[in-house]
Amino acid sequence: MSKLDEVGERDAWRCWLCDEPVDPAMSVNDPRGPSVDSITTAKKGAKGGQERLAHRACNTKKGAVKPVVPWPDRLFVIDPAPIIGVVEQLTRKGGRVAVARCPSEADAVEAGEWLVDRLSRLAPGLSVTTRIDAGGGGFLLVLTT
Incomplete structure (x- = not known):
């Protein structure tokens, strides 16, 4: 093989x-x-x-530059964090990272489900959960290890 x-x-x-x-x-x-x-x-x-x-x-x-894993266009996320950077940070330090803002709770739930599924293939050894915090007229999507 x-x-x-x-x-x-x-x-x-x-x-x-x-x-x-x-x-x-x-x-x-x-x-x-x-x-x-x-x-x-x-x-x-x-x-x-x-x-x-x-x-x-x-x-x-x-090429030889840092890779970018894109967020899908179908998700309604504002100021999304670079996925590779988030994975590196959570792998290195653990804890929690705010990854995006969403206008509705439903948008945040959908984005969170997609992100956890995507990370399960991108970084199989990294176990993450999502948390959604309301505030400022929107919803903050947070990943936690």
């Missing part, structure tokens, strides 16, 4: 960046084909890190 197959099986053949399925039969040269992305979570310049499955295009687009 190749390293690509091992990483693909472990990640359930889903791109860690866009969270869309990756076809293992597709050519690795195709933009939607599979590739292995090395994620360095240690200090800048340190060797090592984790390997994750990504589409060739997602991996190429990311």
Whole structure:
């Protein structure tokens, strides 16, 4: 079994960046084909890190810059926090982080459910729950470890 197959099986053949399925039969040269992305979570310049499955295009687009995992357009969130930064902070320190404001409680619940589901694949070892705090005419979505 190749390293690509091992990483693909472990990640359930889903791109860690866009969270869309990756076809293992597709050519690795195709933009939607599979590739292995090395994620360095240690200090800048340190060797090592984790390997994750990504589409060739997602991996190429990311390049050597810090990846961005987008919030979906269908969610009504204001001032959303960068998801990768939140994951790094909660992994390193634990605690709680305010991740977005929402105009209604229903919007906050929907965003919270999506975020917990997304983090379960993005950072499987990180156990998080959501809390919604009312205030200032809106609702604050908070992640807690």
